Amino acid sequence: MKRRLPEPRVTPTPEALFLGRRKFLKGVGQGLGALSLASAFPLLGSAADPVAPAKSPYAPRLNPAFPPLADRRLTPAAVAGRYNNFYEFTTDKASVARLAAGFPTDPWTITVGGLVEKPFSIGIEDLMARFPAEERIYRMRCVEGWSMVVPWDGFPFAKFIDYCKPLSAARHLRFVSFNDPKHAPGQRDTSFPWPYYEGLRLDEARHDLTLGVTGVYGKPLPMQHGAPFRVVVPWKYGYKSPKSIVSIEFVAQQPPTFWNDLAPDEYSYLSNVDPRVPHPRWSQETERDIGNDDLRIPTLPYNGYADQVASLYKS
Ligand SMILES: Nc1nc2c(c(=O)[nH]1)N[C@H]1C(S)=C(S)[C@@H](COP(=O)(O)O)O[C@H]1N2
Numbered sequence: 001m002k003r004r005l006p007e008p009r010v011t012p013t014p015e016a017l018f019l020g021r022r023k024f025l026k027g028v029g030q031g032l033g034a035l036s037l038a039s040a041f042p043l044l045g046s047a048a049d050p051v052a053p054a055k056s057p058y059a060p061r062l063n064p065a066f067p068p069l070a071d072r073r074l075t076p077a078a079v080a081g082r083y084n085n086f087y088e089f090t091t092d093k094a095s096v097a098r099l100a101a102g103f104p105t106d107p108w109t110i111t112v113g114g115l116v117e118k119p120f121s122i123g124i125e126d127l128m129a130r131f132p133a134e135e136r137i138y139r140m141r142c143v144e145g146w147s148m149v150v151p152w153d154g155f156p157f158a159k160f161i162d163y164c165k166p167l168s169a170a171r172h173l174r175f176v177s178f179n180d181p182k183h184a185p186g187q188r189d190t191s192f193p194w195p196y197y198e199g200l201r202l203d204e205a206r207h208d209l210t211l212g213v214t215g216v217y218g219k220p221l222p223m224q225h226g227a228p229f230r231v232v233v234p235w236k237y238g239y240k241s242p243k244s245i246v247s248i249e250f251v252a253q254q255p256p257t258f259w260n261d262l263a264p265d266e267y268s269y270l271s272n273v274d275p276r277v278p279h280p281r282w283s284q285e286t287e288r289d290i291g292n293d294d295l296r297i298p299t300l301p302y303n304g305y306a307d308q309v310a311s312l313y314k315s
């Protein structure tokens with residue numbers, strides 16, 4: 001039997017009510033003034049703020065090319081961090097953070113192989129030191145019909161690809177997440193083909209929007225968001241952004257992917273956000289903004305990044 005992502009829901013989530021999101025948002029008030037933005041997101045600082053951000057070994061600065069969105073509220077960290085898809089732990093979004101807490105990520109090594117000059121492994125500390133994080137505010141759209149606006153911290157993934165020295169025959173990247181059913185209860189459900197595996201075309205992986213992510217909301221990734229390292233590809237449905245990566249392989253052929261193998265008619269390899277192409281079981285024309293009282297808003301082609309990425313798909 002095919003496994004499926006759950007149906008989209010139109011009602012507010014109980015965890016959001018539990019967290020008092022409505023109250024919080026009322027406090028923040030309308031719009032994203034410098035004051036409310038700074039309080040919702042202290043590491044951003046502001047030009048008018050004479051107080052430098054607290055000294056920290058991990059202090060990514062906002063890349064001004066990816067500022068807060070004029071037409072969307074930033075999703076509060078506590079909302080984004082309690083509404084996660086991470087099937088290694090559970091299919092219940094509200095329980096991922098609790099079940100993922102304490103998952104061992106130290107030590108963590110990422111192995112790079114396949115069509116590269118020389119296969120190698122890199123520890124997460126080394127990766128974070130070599131590739132300092134900047135902050136970018138991106139739209140995040142799940143195929144289930146909900147979305148958030150998230151400040152990711154990371155580095156242009158193209159820099160890491162250059163560091164890997166791929167051979168000219170490389171055309172795709174294959175990502176694999178951890179396999180640890182002892183610590184990840186969802187992986188005891190053997191009807192899923194664990195570990196999670198995803199793939200990107202090399203030109204997509206090299207695109208400036210593709211981020212190698214080590215943090216979120218100015219701090220190293222909490223487990224529910226895919227600690228200690230994930231990729232974020234903001235013009236694609238969320239499942240194309242694999243979490244907790246342990247292996248990256250450069251390959252010549254399009255690699256199989258987890259959700260495409262489970263339900264090929266529902267989850268394509270490309271999976272670019274496209275409001276005109278309905279999911280077989282629901283429309284993709286609109287989405288619930290979970291950081292904004294589940295307000296239903298139109299879905300944008302390529303999730304709002306068409307100007308930057310449409311040319312990748314011309315031929
Ligand atoms: N390893 C792994 N990566 C994953 C998933 C998963 O279940 N396992 N879920 C995907 C889906 S469906 C979404 S929407 C995003 C959710 O990321 P977030 O919880 O950090 O917002 O992660 C993606 N990456």
Ligand SMILES: [Mo]
Binds near residue numbers: 141142144237239
């Ligand atoms: Mo998703």
